[in-house]
Amino acid sequence: xxxxxxxxxxxxxxxxxxxxxxxxxxxxxxxxxxxxxxxxxxxxxxxxxxxxxxxxxxxxxxxxxxxxxxxxxxxxxxxxxxxxxxxxxxxxxxxxxxxxxxxxxxxxxxxxxxxxxxxxxxxxxxxxxxxxxxxxxxxxxxxxxxxxxxxxxxxxxxxxxxxxxxxxxxxxxxxxxxxxxxxxxxxxxxxxxxxxxxxxxxxxxxxxxxxxxxxxxxxxxxxxxxxxxxxxxxxxxxxxxxxxxxxxxxxxxxxxxxxxxxxxxxxxxxxxxxxxxxxxxxxxxxxxxxxxxxxxxxxxxxxxxxxxxxxxxxxxxxxxxxxxxxxxxxxxxxxxxxxxxxxxxxxxxxxxxxxxxxxxxxxxxxxxxxxxxxxxxxxxxxxxxxxxxxxxxxxxxxxxxxxxxxxxxxxxxxxxxxxxxxxxxxxxxxxxxxxxxxxxxxxxxxxxxxxxxxxxxxxxx
Numbered sequence: 001x002x003x004x005x006x007x008x009x010x011x012x013x014x015x016x017x018x019x020x021x022x023x024x025x026x027x028x029x030x031x032x033x034x035x036x037x038x039x040x041x042x043x044x045x046x047x048x049x050x051x052x053x054x055x056x057x058x059x060x061x062x063x064x065x066x067x068x069x070x071x072x073x074x075x076x077x078x079x080x081x082x083x084x085x086x087x088x089x090x091x092x093x094x095x096x097x098x099x100x101x102x103x104x105x106x107x108x109x110x111x112x113x114x115x116x117x118x119x120x121x122x123x124x125x126x127x128x129x130x131x132x133x134x135x136x137x138x139x140x141x142x143x144x145x146x147x148x149x150x151x152x153x154x155x156x157x158x159x160x161x162x163x164x165x166x167x168x169x170x171x172x173x174x175x176x177x178x179x180x181x182x183x184x185x186x187x188x189x190x191x192x193x194x195x196x197x198x199x200x201x202x203x204x205x206x207x208x209x210x211x212x213x214x215x216x217x218x219x220x221x222x223x224x225x226x227x228x229x230x231x232x233x234x235x236x237x238x239x240x241x242x243x244x245x246x247x248x249x250x251x252x253x254x255x256x257x258x259x260x261x262x263x264x265x266x267x268x269x270x271x272x273x274x275x276x277x278x279x280x281x282x283x284x285x286x287x288x289x290x291x292x293x294x295x296x297x298x299x300x301x302x303x304x305x306x307x308x309x310x311x312x313x314x315x316x317x318x319x320x321x322x323x324x325x326x327x328x329x330x331x332x333x334x335x336x337x338x339x340x341x342x343x344x345x346x347x348x349x350x351x352x353x354x355x356x357x358x359x360x361x362x363x364x365x366x367x368x369x370x371x372x373x374x375x376x377x378x379x380x381x382x383x384x385x386x387x388x389x390x391x392x393x394x395x396x397x398x399x400x401x402x403x404x405x406x407x408x409x410x411x412x413x414x415x416x417x418x419x420x421x422x423x424x425x426x427x428x429x430x431x432x433x434x435x436x437x438x439x440x441x442x443x444x445x446x447x448x449x450x451x452x453x454x455x456x457x458x459x460x461x
Contacts, residue, residue, distance in 0.1 A: 013268040018046020021274035023438025029236035040245035050222030068211035069432035087215035099324020118209040154195035155403035274419035303394035304352035311382035395429030
């Protein structure tokens with residue numbers, strides 16, 4: 001058929017321009033749908049963004065990913081940004097312990113041997129654990145490898161209890177399991193569901209030798225999550241509306257949906273709601289979920305980021321982790337920020353419930369001396385700027401029992417789908433989980449519309 005008889009493309013509206021929403025919009029547009037993306041903020045990128053401060057371009061927080069994060073890597077490829085966030089050749093994490101009589105540097109790294117031998121040599125030389133503790137880690141890793149992260153029973157157990165049952169000392173938890181877990185789960189082992197912890201450690205450390213190799217942006221996050229995605233969306237034919245806060249989603253009498261904003265109403269055959277869980281709860285039409293209250297039961301966890309600009313170089317590594325100090329992870333962000341004189345360090349402080357609301361002056365008194373303790377070169381350096389960024393609801397809290405609260409992409413309302421790292425991705429609240437949720441929601445929408453499509457990730461195809 002031709003002319004007026006040709007079928008019009010199905011119309012889709014995606015609500016939310018974070019990684020989940022952008023991913024869903026791209027996938028729907030690639031499948032031939034007429035897509036509109038509505039974002040209430042003046043930019044894309046959700047909670048992983050950049051802003052300007054004087055002459056600096058600042059990321060609101062440090063974000064990294066791993067080689068096993070295949071969905072986020074797909075996203076980077078799709079927006080042509082993979083070269084701007086390269087991966088390490090091999091996992092190598094400097095860990096500086098200042099809790100003893102004298103500072104001691106160790107490294108968590110891998111070799112090229114098969115799993116689990118790829119970590120054995122690095123663990124054998126890790127100075128922050130005793131010989132007996134290192135042996136116990138190996139035994140726990142073998143037990144962890146046997147767990148199924150998708151087993152619902154694991155969701156009811158906290159990770160610390162499991163570690164204790166498998167002979168892990170408090171020092172081992174601090175110097176290894178929480179060193180990694182707090183950064184990836186945004187929670188300590190005591191606060192974490194065993195299911196989500198098993199997902200992180202099994203996928204990152206016990207699948208492929210290079211699975212835990214670390215990647216991070218060598219440019220501002222705004223370029224990766226706003227500028228490049230905006231270009232990709234435009235090239236795909238997506239209509240992107242910024243500063244378009246959605247006020248309601250209502251069913252049409254003849255089927256489909258009306259999505260209302262202050263600027264107008266958008267009609268859609270399918271809608272992907274890709275916003276935070278509380279916002280989603282407020283927008284969900286009646287009957288979309290059997291128990292919408294469970295979205296409100298998904299708690300959140302904060303991340304605090306401390307930013308320090310020195311008048312000289314004080315750190316010669318791209319990043320390091322710390323033990324025996326309130327400092328968790330320190331990253332050199334000098335080059336991406338545009339700073340040409342001095343050095344800009346960003347401290348990423350996860351699970352920061354006790355510090356998230358402290359005054360800047362108090363945080364300055366706490367962290368500047370700690371940086372001097374960790375970095376001798378900082379002791380004589382001038383501090384040109386000190387500021388903090390606070391994400392009070394940075395992630396959902398991965399507490400035991402959260403698995404039963406996380407909804408699937410498909411709702412009970414035809415043509416309405418959910419996306420966001422808080423949905424049932426099987427992953428914690430990471431960039432990887434956000435992208436996976438967008439892929440899943442778009443796939444479910446296309447299936448319901450009868451549109452042929454292939455999942456871009458082989459392992460979930």
